[in-house]
Amino acid sequence: MKVLVPVKRVIDYNVKVRVKADNSDVDLANVKMAINPFCEIAVEEAVRLKEAGTATEVIAVSIGDKSCQEQLRTALALGADRAIHIETDLKLDSINIAKLLQKVVEEEQPQLVILGKQAIDSDNNQTGQMLAALTGLAQGTFASEIKVDGDKVNVTREVDGGLQTLALNLPAIVTTDLRLNEPRYASLPNIMKAKRKPLDVKSAADFAIDLAPRSTLIKVTPPSERQAGIVLETVDELIEKLKNEAKVIS
């Protein structure tokens, strides 16, 4: 079966973001960018399905400006077979991303679409669910285990109280949680090979979808800073402070 993996280019997760002085957005100039960690887990899972003989082809797709081809090459180096870049300079809401992905799903007819559960920049946690709604397919969000079984896929999900297992009819949409797997590192030979793998570039404008923004970012501010605290020497001091100064224990 064919597996489609949408990936997003985001700020590297170790970078401490800075808000622009004019409060228009965060400053991404000259900041290290990377593949979104949850998307990396999605690629890894798809590649493992291929190695297990379940999947026959893994296709990575990314939507954004030219620079996100870098992340598609990373996905190819990790084991994806080919990539699709939907080029646009627009900053798209999740609903519009989901509509573009819907077109890709219609064209490629994958049996399984694996996305990250959220992007670490917008922290929306929406795209997979929206894609599932638009395609009318079942969804298995926050997956920590995926088992394909005939025409169904069993997905174990991380929910508030523990774990929940659902059975979904294929084709289906799955979003990854961190515990799903440990992504591999791309080896140098695989990075070299990835440069020769096919990467199709399409323009978002060609899909005849209304991509008008659905929301306006009015401002971005830094979060309120916490007061610097004090370092105490003894446990007695700590208990005394918590009781009498902070009054959080009695």
Add this chain to the structure above:
Amino acid sequence: MSILVYAEHDNKELKADTLKTVAAAQAIGGDIHLLVAGHNCSPVSEQAAKINGVSKVLVADNAAYENQLAENVSLLVVELASDYEHIIATALSIGKNFMPRVAALLDVAQISDIIGVESSDTFVRPIYAGNAIATVQSLDSKKVITVRSTAFDAVATDGSAEIVALSQATDAGTSSYVKDELTVSARPDLGAASVVISGGRGMQNGDNFKLLDGIADKLGAAIGASRAAVDAGFVPNDMQVGQTGKIVAPDLYIAVGISGAIQHLAGMKDSKIIVAINKDAEAPIFQVADYGIVADLFDVLPELEAKL
């Protein structure tokens, strides 16, 4: 126009976070209706009817909603949507799961995890793991919103709303429930506890988490963990506090053997008082801690337990 709030529950009990989500709905302003979708969930409807500020409780009691599968619940909410300008759910695992599906079916955007309401179309939400706060205006006619419950105060429960039974039974038939494996604990729920004590990689193994038990018992605290502790297999992952785990904002948060990575801070830095116990004086956790002790946790924890 009216506001539809989705009640988060497990068919037996209404989640206390729903009271906070109703507070967010009140901040938007309008007639508030609560939707209870489940099966054999009459205790939940009764609890829901007592929530202050709710005028009507809509109850869809049907086997199709027993496990609140996203495919079925989203169809139900979309059927009801024409009467509402705002559709709101708590940003917990059920709400996060089905609400974007509702938004897409209605062809609108979703505003996730709001922490503030500026007006009926403008909301405040954290981005970049809480390292920036965005104010966002929705341009859609319908607003689909999830609420970070720790950012709002629970409303009182001395109301008496009208209970209306719905006859809907939408079953998409594309997914089915197999099983739950829930973590059983006598301690308070992590998201709702007023005191949380969390262990990190410094705990060294799962057995050492027992050192937190006595302290948690004395403080009536919930026990949390950092991702490092979860990944190392010390504790189950529903105990994880952080960007990808639970967001908590208790009165007191005690971080033990946790360095304080960006992703962990995202889940706890709105706590009222933060205490850090770590032997590394350079650990980033000390930059957000109100009180810190630079010492070996294996010395500090038994002493703290004895002296509380």
